[in-house]
Amino acid sequence: MLQIKNLTKIYDGGVKALDNVSFDVPDGQFLAVIGLSGSGKSTLLRCINRLIEPTEGQILWNGEDITAASQEEMRRIRRKIGMVFQHFNLVHRSKVITNVLAGRLGYINPAWSLINRFPKEDIEKAIKQLERVGIAEKANQRADELSGGQQQRVGIARALMQDPQIMLADEPVASLDPVLAHSIMSHLEDINKNDGVTVLCSLHFLDLVHRYADKVVALNEGKLVFEGLPKDIDDEKFKEIYGRDAERVG
Amino acid sequence: MNNNKKPSLWNSIKVGLLTFLTLMIFAYGFQVTKVNLEELRSERRQESFVRIMRALARPEIFEYEQVEEVVNYPFYTPCPPDQSVLLAPDINTLEPYIIVTPACAEPGAIVQVEGFNFAPNTTGPVRFVPGNDPSNVVTLGRENAKTDINGDFTVSMEIPKRPSDDVQYIRVILRRNVGAPHFTQTAHDTWDKIIETVFLALLATVLGTILAIPLSFIAARNLMKTVKSPLTSIALSTLGWPLGMLIGFIAIRWVGNFSAAIGSNILVNLASILILPLLIQFGLRWAMPQVETTTPSQSMKFARIGIILLSALLGFYVFFQLASLAMRLGNTLQASLGSFGFLGFFLFQMGDIIAILTPSIGALAAGGTLSSILGRLGQQSSERLPIPAIKTLNLILTPAAIAMVFVLIGQVLEWLYEFDTPLYTLWGPMAIGAGLGLLLAVMTKPKESLPIGLLIYSVTRTILNALRSVEALVMAIVFVIAVGIGPFAGTLALGLHTIVSLAKLYSEQVESILAGPLEAIQATGANRLQTIIYAVVPQIVPPYISYTMYRWDINVRMSTIIGFVGGGGIGFLLQQNINLLNYRAASAQMLAIAIVVSLMDYISSVLREKVV
Numbered sequence: 129m130l131q132i133k134n135l136t137k138i139y140d141g142g143v144k145a146l147d148n149v150s151f152d153v154p155d156g157q158f159l160a161v162i163g164l165s166g167s168g169k170s171t172l173l174r175c176i177n178r179l180i181e182p183t184e185g186q187i188l189w190n191g192e193d194i195t196a197a198s199q200e201e202m203r204r205i206r207r208k209i210g211m212v213f214q215h216f217n218l219v220h221r222s223k224v225i226t227n228v229l230a231g232r233l234g235y236i237n238p239a240w241s242l243i244n245r246f247p248k249e250d251i252e253k254a255i256k257q258l259e260r261v262g263i264a265e266k267a268n269q270r271a272d273e274l275s276g277g278q279q280q281r282v283g284i285a286r287a288l289m290q291d292p293q294i295m296l297a298d299e300p301v302a303s304l305d306p307v308l309a310h311s312i313m314s315h316l317e318d319i320n321k322n323d324g325v326t327v328l329c330s331l332h333f334l335d336l337v338h339r340y341a342d343k344v345v346a347l348n349e350g351k352l353v354f355e356g357l358p359k360d361i362d363d364e365k366f367k368e369i370y371g372r373d374a375e376r377v378g
Numbered sequence: 379m380n381n382n383k384k385p386s387l388w389n390s391i392k393v394g395l396l397t398f399l400t401l402m403i404f405a406y407g408f409q410v411t412k413v414n415l416e417e418l419r420s421e422r423r424q425e426s427f428v429r430i431m432r433a434l435a436r437p438e439i440f441e442y443e444q445v446e447e448v449v450n451y452p453f454y455t456p457c458p459p460d461q462s463v464l465l466a467p468d469i470n471t472l473e474p475y476i477i478v479t480p481a482c483a484e485p486g487a488i489v490q491v492e493g494f495n496f497a498p499n500t501t502g503p504v505r506f507v508p509g510n511d512p513s514n515v516v517t518l519g520r521e522n523a524k525t526d527i528n529g530d531f532t533v534s535m536e537i538p539k540r541p542s543d544d545v546q547y548i549r550v551i552l553r554r555n556v557g558a559p560h561f562t563q564t565a566h567d568t569w570d571k572i573i574e575t576v577f578l579a580l581l582a583t584v585l586g587t588i589l590a591i592p593l594s595f596i597a598a599r600n601l602m603k604t605v606k607s608p609l610t611s612i613a614l615s616t617l618g619w620p621l622g623m624l625i626g627f628i629a630i631r632w633v634g635n636f637s638a639a640i641g642s643n644i645l646v647n648l649a650s651i652l653i654l655p656l657l658i659q660f661g662l663r664w665a666m667p668q669v670e671t672t673t674p675s676q677s678m679k680f681a682r683i684g685i686i687l688l689s690a691l692l693g694f695y696v697f698f699q700l701a702s703l704a705m706r707l708g709n710t711l712q713a714s715l716g717s718f719g720f721l722g723f724f725l726f727q728m729g730d731i732i733a734i735l736t737p738s739i740g741a742l743a744a745g746g747t748l749s750s751i752l753g754r755l756g757q758q759s760s761e762r763l764p765i766p767a768i769k770t771l772n773l774i775l776t777p778a779a780i781a782m783v784f785v786l787i788g789q790v791l792e793w794l795y796e797f798d799t800p801l802y803t804l805w806g807p808m809a810i811g812a813g814l815g816l817l818l819a820v821m822t823k824p825k826e827s828l829p830i831g832l833l834i835y836s837v838t839r840t841i842l843n844a845l846r847s848v849e850a851l852v853m854a855i856v857f858v859i860a861v862g863i864g865p866f867a868g869t870l871a872l873g874l875h876t877i878v879s880l881a882k883l884y885s886e887q888v889e890s891i892l893a894g895p896l897e898a899i900q901a902t903g904a905n906r907l908q909t910i911i912y913a914v915v916p917q918i919v920p921p922y923i924s925y926t927m928y929r930w931d932i933n934v935r936m937s938t939i940i941g942f943v944g945g946g947g948i949g950f951l952l953q954q955n956i957n958l959l960n961y962r963a964a965s966a967q968m969l970a971i972a973i974v975v976s977l978m979d980y981i982s983s984v985l986r987e988k989v990v
Contacts, residue, residue, distance in 0.1 A: 177901055198761045207903030217894035221916045230912050234903020239666045241908045283898075290902055 129154055130176070130294065130326065135185035137171050137350075145171040146182070147350035153328065153343075155293075158320045160341035160358070161330040164370060167347040169330040173296045176328070177209045178202060189294075207234025210287030210325075214299040216279040220272035224263070224282050227271050228254040231289025250289075257285040261315055277308035284315050295319060297329035301336070309333075313340050334361065433961035437969045438564045442555030447474050447496055450512040451548040455537050457482035463545070471495070474529070476550055485539040491521075493550055496529040502552035504533050510544040523550060564963040567951060572970045574865050575947040578940070579933035581869045586876025587926050593877065594884030595910060597838045601888060605831025605906075609822045610768060611756030612830050613775035613815075617782060618749030626744020630694050630737045637698035647703040654696050661689045690743070697736045704729030760825060768824040777815030784811030842878050850875040850936055854945035865946025872933050872940060880929055887921040888914060927982035934978050938971045 130153040137146040145168045153159050161169045174180040176187055178194060187194040189205070197205055210231070218227045232250045233241060240246075258264040261281035266274060271282060280300060287295060297316060301309035317340055320327045331337050337344055338358045346354035346361075346369040353369055354361070367374060417423055452465065464481045474495040483489050491504055501524045505517035518538040523531045540546070595601055607615075640646055665682040674682070708726025712719045756775075760768050784807035792803035822828065854871035861867050891914060899913040941949025948967055955964040 179897055179901060199757065203903045203905060205903075206901060209901070211898065211901040213894060213898060215894055217898035219895045219899075219913055219916045220892075221919065222912075226912075230899055230904070231902050233899065233908045233912060236908075237666050238905050238907050239662075241904075241911055244911070286898070286902070296901075 129188075129190060130328075131186075131188040132172075132176075133186040133188065135172070135175060135187065136183050137168075137175060137180065138183045144350050146175065146347075148185070149347070149350070149352045150185075151345050151352060151355055153326055155326055156320070156324050158317070158327045158340060158342045159329070160337045160344045161328060161347065162332070162334070162337060162344060162369065163330075163347035163353075168350040169347055170298050171350075172347065173211075173298050173328060173330060176294070176296060177206050177211060203234055207290050208292055209294045209296060210290045210292030211296040211298070212280065212283045212287050212300045214302045216276070216283045216303075218271040218279055218282055218286075220270070222271055223267070224258070224269055224271055224274065225251070225254055225267040227282055228257060228267075228285045228289055231286040234290060254285070254289060257288045258282075260288070261285050276304055277311065280304065280308075280312050281315065284312070284319075288319065292325055295325050295327045295329075297327065299330050299332065302332055309336065316340070334358075334366075337361075430961050434965040434968075436962055437965035438562050438962040439966050439969075440559040440565070441562045442559055443557045444553045445556055446502075447500075447550075447552045449474055449476050449493070449550045450507065451476050451478055451491075451550075452545045453478060453506075453537075453548045454482040454545060455487075456484050456541055458543070469494075474552075476548070478548055483537050485537055485541050487537050488534055489537055491523070491533045491535055491548060491550070493523060493525065493531045493552075494529070496525045496531070496550075496552050497554050498525055498527045498529045500525050500529075500552040500554040502550065504535055505549050505551075506535070506538050506540070507547040507549050508538070508540045508542070510542070510546060512547050512549075514547075517549065523552065525552065562966075564966050568948065568966050568970045571941075571948040571951050571967075572974055575937045575941075575949075575971075576934060576974060578865045578868050578937045578947050579872065579930060582872035582876055582933050582937070583926065583930040585869070585873035586880055586929065589877045590880035590884055591922070593838065593842070593881040594888055595914070596834060597842060597881055597885035598888035599832075599835055600891075600893070601910070601914070602831035602835035603829070605829075605834070606827035607753065607757060607830050608760040608768075608825060608827055609772050609776060609819065610760040610824075611753045612828060613772065613779040614756035615749040615753030616779040617775065618752035619745045620782065620786070621745075622748025623741040623745035625748065627737060627741040629691065629744065630740030633691055633694050633740075634698050634733075634737065637695050637702070644703065644706060647699050647706070650699040651696060651703060654692050654699075658689045658692050658696070661685045665689070694736060694740050697732055701729040701733035701736070704732065765824050769819075772819040772822065772824065773816065776819040777812035780815035780818070781808045781811035784808060784814075842882055845874070845878040846882060848875075851940065851943055854940050854943045858944045863944040863946075868937060868940040868945030868947055871945055872936055875936075876929055876933060880925060883925045883929075884918070884922060887918050887925070891917040924986050927986055931975075931978050931982055935971075935975055938975075 132152070133150050135146050135149045136144070138144050147168075149168075149172065161172060163169050171180055175182045176194070178197075182195055185195070192205075194202075194205055219230070222230075229246050229250060232246060232253075236246065236250075255264060255267065258267055261284055263274075263278050263281055263285075266278060266282075271279065274282065280303075283300075295316065300316065301312050304312060313336060316327055316329060319325050329341070331341075341358050344354065344356060344358050344361065345352060346365075348369055348371075354365055361369070451467075454464065458464075461482075466481075467475045467477060469475065469477075472495060474493065476491055476493045479490045479492070501522060503517075504519065504521040504523045506519045507514050507517050509516075518540070519535055521533050521535045523533050525531045535548075662685075665685040704725050706729075708722045708724070708729060711722030711725060713722070715722055759771065763771070785804060788803040788807035791797070797803055850871050853874055854868055857867040857870045861870065895913045895917065896909060899909045904912065937945075937947045937949070938952070939949045941947040941951070942953050944950070948971060952964055952967040952971075955961070955967065
């Protein structure tokens with residue numbers, strides 16, 4: 129169970145990206161986070177693994193306060209939270225297999241990373257994850273030689289290497305075409321349904337939300353404006369989330 | 379919109395003023411740089427200029443064995459009262475001879491010098507030899523003779539104003555080349571020195587690159603911005619540095635003495651070097667498991683730390699043994715390898731370098747380790763202890779840490795300026811530091827994280843910029859005094875300059891990497907070191923390589939002039955020849971520099987294409 133309590137983030141420039149946001153995510157749920165660009169979706173997801181330090185509020189995960197964790201505890205917490213990104217965030221010049229293995233860094237003794245050594249089991253595991261997302265044959269290519277859809281699958285394989293209990297997905301399909309979008313989303317769905325991983329995924333397209341999400345939270349200018357089931361987003365709610373002038377697409 | 383608006387009066391005035399201003403600036407520039415074409419037109423200048431250009435155009439690289447035909451012609455100036463002393467030369471001979479008409483002349487007169495029976499197509503000087511000694515090497519005049527296919531020549535020359543009652547001489551020396559061309563001594567010297575130059579640049583670049591890489595991470599804003607620690611941790615790790623260095627230095631010196639006492643024969647050397655590393659590896663593997671899923675117990679942690687410490691000490695012992703072995707082997711090899719003796723020399727020097735550097739490395743390592751352990755301790759205590767306890771801790775530790783830094787600075791000043799008053803260099807700084815520390819400890823909230831990274835970044839940047847502004851030539855002067863005239867001083871000077879300038883260039887590359895991968899690697903739970911290795915390093919490899927190449931290129935060029943101040947390399951030779959007005963030799967050296975620099979340029983561009 130992940131509990132967000134009164135989470136507020138004010139950036140150095142005074143921008144209030146999150147404003148007193150609270151909601152709960154039960155284990156195994158597929159939660160979609162929607163809202164306009166700049167509504168605070170990315171900030172919310174990054175506060176959960178503290179890539180961004182929240183200004184106020186708490187994030188409790190199974191009762192443990194993530195916001196109060198020390199650096200060492202954070203290492204232990206982060207390795208159980210996988211993350212995929214809109215721009216994939218692969219290390220371009222490294223090989224695909226190295227990018228995937230990087231998912232194990234939270235488990236490995238840093239001294240061994242100095243000489244770029246991974247245990248044999250991890251390498252086998254990495255191949256398995258690449259097979260799972262269907263690009264095992266690309267393992268020894270450079271990451272930037274892959275297409276966008278393939279890169280995002282490497283990103284998912286990297287997150288899977290962490291044996292995550294939570295998966296954060298920050299607009300994972302926003303840089304991809306609709307066909308690829310469904311392929312990536314179905315990987316996430318597979319992870320959610322078969323591995324029981326809680327997924328928090330920010331999305332732009334409502335049809336993807338309807339198709340994949342169990343529950344939806346919507347943000348507007350940092351405030352939580354909707355929390356409920358996808359089918360409950362009617363035209364009125366839609367206008368509330370996206371503003372009066374918004375038109376539905378897709 | 380009116381696009382084809384006519385230029386207004388104001389615009390015209392502006393353009394006019396601007397043109398006038400430009401002219402003024404240029405006019406003043408002429409005055410300042412002393413443009414003087416009158417000088418260029420003077421005959422004396424032109425003559426010298428032509429002479430130097432011709433000398434430069436003929437670098438002294440090849441020479442032939444030469445045979446000379448020398449003829450001295452007795453000549454009177456002014457004409458003697460007794461004309462019978464004027465000998466008519468024997469013209470029925472096959473030997474070379476010259477005839478001067480008139481046979482005697484007033485000083486300043488023009489005479490005709492004709493030569494016969496010389497070797498055809500040879501050239502050489504025609505000179506007036508003052509004094510009555512035909513072997514005198516001091517000669518006057520500037521005429522040159524060139525024989526035709528019959529071996530004859532005619533030259534007119536002016537008799538210099540050296541009147542004498544005694545006989546003087548007019549000398550003709552005609553030289554011709556025989557045999558195949560061969561390299562001159564200058565060419566040999568130039569070759570030796572250019573090789574020295576290239577290696578000087580290579581060593582300086584390697585040394586500089588190795589040290590610049592870690593520095594560049596500290597000097598990168600984007601990496602350091604996120605480094606924040608609570609005050610307790612900062613104070614403790616500041617105290618840890620000198621303490622650790624002291625302990626480390628003492629420990630390593632003890633190990634060194636131990637090693638010197640034991641390792642006096644080659645078998646012990648070999649045994650230590652072969653067996654101990656295995657033991658160390660075994661110990662480290664046990665103490666640092668690759669994957670750690672559960673937090674180890676306290677006693678386990680202590681056992682591990684003990685093993686790691688022991689391994690470190692053993693490691694340094696191996697270093698000392700290695701040094702001793704290398705020096706011994708090197709000595710033997712240098713004597714027995716003949717022309718490959720330089721390998722032995724290298725081995726010996728490497729051993730010496732290891733022996734000299736090991737205590738410093740050990741001290742640094744111990745300092746860093748103790749500092750990071752104490753820092754972590756500080757971090758944990760500020761996370762766990764109650765607020766009043768932290769506050770008290772800060773009130774004690776912060777003044778101590780800052781006072782210590784100030785005292786160290788004071789001691790450096792004492793060393794530099796010899797104040798000899800402990801009030802200024804010991805007690806004063808200590809009091810000020812303690813006061814500042816107290817102030818800081820009172821002002822800071824106990825759990826607040828301070829941006830220590832930015833402070834380190836700023837200090838590093840400042841030092842780098844200050845050092846970078848010192849020209850390598852100036853550094854060379856200092857090093858020449860420290861280690862003596864020669865290429866070693868040049869290597870150190872160029873190396874130091876390479877460190878500071880590469881660290882800056884590198885750090886700017888680190889600052890311009892993509893933030894995305896960094897974020898992604900952090901999200902996996904990687905710590906700072908792992909993030910640098912897996913997210914930063916892969917991104918900066920290409921620019922680092924290309925900057926290193928560029929720097930090598932610069933170092934080759936710099937090393938050609940570092941010799942001007944005694945830093946070794948070809949510069950020494952070049953400067954010497956310029957000062958001796960030996961332009962043909964200087965030209966050979968300039969040619970060598972040009973060839974090496976353009977070769978370097980070519981090689982580095984090829985390598986860059988291959989690697990990047």
